[in-house]
Amino acid sequence: MSGETNGSSGSENISERLDFSLEGLDQGASLLSTATPAATSVADPQTPAYINKQYSTDYVPEKAGFAHLGEPQELVRKLDQVGYQCLPHLAIQVSLLLNTPTAKIRTLLLEGPSGCGKSFMAKSLAKISGAELMCLSCYKDMPLDALIESQSQFAIASAMAGEKIEAEKLMNLGILSRAFLKSQKGPVILLIDELDKPDSAIDTFFLGPIQDARIWLESRGPIDANPENLLIMFTKNFNRKLDEALLRRCHPILMTYLDSTLERKILSPHCDPRLVANLVGVADRMRNSGGSYQFERPPAPEELLTAGLYVSKLLEWGITDFAYVGKCVWPIIAKSEHDRAVMEHMMRYHPDFMDPLVMDSRNAKIDEIHARLGRIVLHEIIADPDASRREAAWTDLDYN
Incomplete structure (x- = not known):
C-alpha cells in the first residue's frame, strides 16, 4: 500500500470483479463426487497440539504471583509485552490494590462499555503474573447454587447402582470453591464476566467468601483461600446496580475506550x-x-x-x-x-x-x-x- 493508485469513485461494477462461474462450480462438484474417499486422518504425534493464543503467551514471568508485578510503570511495561495497552490511571489503580496488604480477597470491579478491554485485561494480568485464569460468563436466570457446589449426577447414579461412593464425591465443587482451593498452591485469577446480567441475588454469594477468604460447604469442611494468591475480577456493563454490600468489598474502576x-x-x-x-x-x-x-x-x-x-x-x-x-x-x-x-x-x-x-x-x-x-x-x-x-x-x- 505504498504510494497512491488510481481508485474508482463508485462507477466500477464490483459484482463483475467478484463474479463466480456456475459452470466452474458444477465441475468442481463433479470432481468432488468422483474423487476417491480420503483415508481416515490420524493425528500425527509429531504435530504439536493447537495452542489458544488468547490464553497462552511466550511471556515468562520472572516470578509467579501478584506481588511481583511491581509499580505502575512496570505493570504498564509488562502488560504491553502481552499486547495490552494500559492507561496510566488504570495501572495505578490495579497496582494500589495488588500492593496493599489485606486479609480479605482482593476484588476488582471493572465497569465500562462493551469492547473497552475488561475481559482482555484479566487475560493479560494472568499472563504476566503466571496465574491460572478461571472464567465464568454470567447470564440471565443462571443457577446460582453451582457457584459453590452442585450435585454430581454421575456419582449419584453410581451410588444408586450399588457402588460405594464417598460423601464428598456426591457433590461437585463450583467455580468459586475451585478457585479458593487452587489458590492454596498458586496464583489464580477468577473472572466473573458480566455480573450484571443475572439479578441481584448473585451478588450475595460473594459477600462472605470475599470478606472471610473462606467458603462454607455442606458436603465437606470449609475451604480457605490464600489472599495473596487470589484475585477476583468482576466485569459489568450498565445493566443494573450492584448490591451495596458487594460494592463495599470491591475496588471499582470505570473503564473507557x-x-x-x-x-x-x-x-x-x-x-x-x-x-x-x-x-x-x-x-x-x-x-x-x-x-x-x-x-x-x-x-x-x-x-x-x-x-x-x-x-x-x-x-x-x-x-x-x-x-x-x-x-x-x-x-x-x-x-x-x-x-x-x-x-x-x-x-x-x-x-x-x-x-x-x-x-x-x-x-x-x-x-x-x-x-x-x-x-x-x-x-x-x-x-x-x-x-x-x-x-x-x-x-x-x-x-x-
Missing part, C-alpha cells in the same frame, strides 16, 4: 500507517461527535483492527472502489441499528462530509454515502479520480 494514541499503537503493527490514521480519525469523530450525532457504541480497538485488516485485504485483492470499501467498513464500526442510522445521518449532513458534486445529500443514494466513508478511509492511499472536480466545485461555491 482507549485514546487515539494507544489505538494507533495497537493498529500500527498490522496496518499501513496512513490507514491507521484514517480509521482512528473516524473513531475519534464518532466518540466526540455528541449533539445530533450521539453514537451508543463507538468502535473499540478490536473493531478498528478488524476494519483495518479488511481494508488491507480488499486492497490486496485489487478492490479500490470507494463505495464498496465504505460499505464493507460501515457495519464493522457501526454495529447497532441506532449507530448505523447515526452514521448515515452524519455522512449525509455533517459539513465535514459534504460533497460538492452531490449537493442534494438528502436524496443521495446510499452508495454515494458509502463512498464518502470510503474516501475518508482510503485518503492518501487511493487517489480520488474526482479530486480536481471537487476542488473546483468548492471554489465555485466560495467555500473556505
Whole structure:
C-alpha cells in the first residue's frame, strides 16, 4: 500500500470483479463426487497440539504471583509485552490494590462499555503474573447454587447402582470453591464476566467468601483461600446496580475506550500507517461527535483492527472502489441499528462530509454515502479520480 493508485469513485461494477462461474462450480462438484474417499486422518504425534493464543503467551514471568508485578510503570511495561495497552490511571489503580496488604480477597470491579478491554485485561494480568485464569460468563436466570457446589449426577447414579461412593464425591465443587482451593498452591485469577446480567441475588454469594477468604460447604469442611494468591475480577456493563454490600468489598474502576494514541499503537503493527490514521480519525469523530450525532457504541480497538485488516485485504485483492470499501467498513464500526442510522445521518449532513458534486445529500443514494466513508478511509492511499472536480466545485461555491 505504498504510494497512491488510481481508485474508482463508485462507477466500477464490483459484482463483475467478484463474479463466480456456475459452470466452474458444477465441475468442481463433479470432481468432488468422483474423487476417491480420503483415508481416515490420524493425528500425527509429531504435530504439536493447537495452542489458544488468547490464553497462552511466550511471556515468562520472572516470578509467579501478584506481588511481583511491581509499580505502575512496570505493570504498564509488562502488560504491553502481552499486547495490552494500559492507561496510566488504570495501572495505578490495579497496582494500589495488588500492593496493599489485606486479609480479605482482593476484588476488582471493572465497569465500562462493551469492547473497552475488561475481559482482555484479566487475560493479560494472568499472563504476566503466571496465574491460572478461571472464567465464568454470567447470564440471565443462571443457577446460582453451582457457584459453590452442585450435585454430581454421575456419582449419584453410581451410588444408586450399588457402588460405594464417598460423601464428598456426591457433590461437585463450583467455580468459586475451585478457585479458593487452587489458590492454596498458586496464583489464580477468577473472572466473573458480566455480573450484571443475572439479578441481584448473585451478588450475595460473594459477600462472605470475599470478606472471610473462606467458603462454607455442606458436603465437606470449609475451604480457605490464600489472599495473596487470589484475585477476583468482576466485569459489568450498565445493566443494573450492584448490591451495596458487594460494592463495599470491591475496588471499582470505570473503564473507557482507549485514546487515539494507544489505538494507533495497537493498529500500527498490522496496518499501513496512513490507514491507521484514517480509521482512528473516524473513531475519534464518532466518540466526540455528541449533539445530533450521539453514537451508543463507538468502535473499540478490536473493531478498528478488524476494519483495518479488511481494508488491507480488499486492497490486496485489487478492490479500490470507494463505495464498496465504505460499505464493507460501515457495519464493522457501526454495529447497532441506532449507530448505523447515526452514521448515515452524519455522512449525509455533517459539513465535514459534504460533497460538492452531490449537493442534494438528502436524496443521495446510499452508495454515494458509502463512498464518502470510503474516501475518508482510503485518503492518501487511493487517489480520488474526482479530486480536481471537487476542488473546483468548492471554489465555485466560495467555500473556505
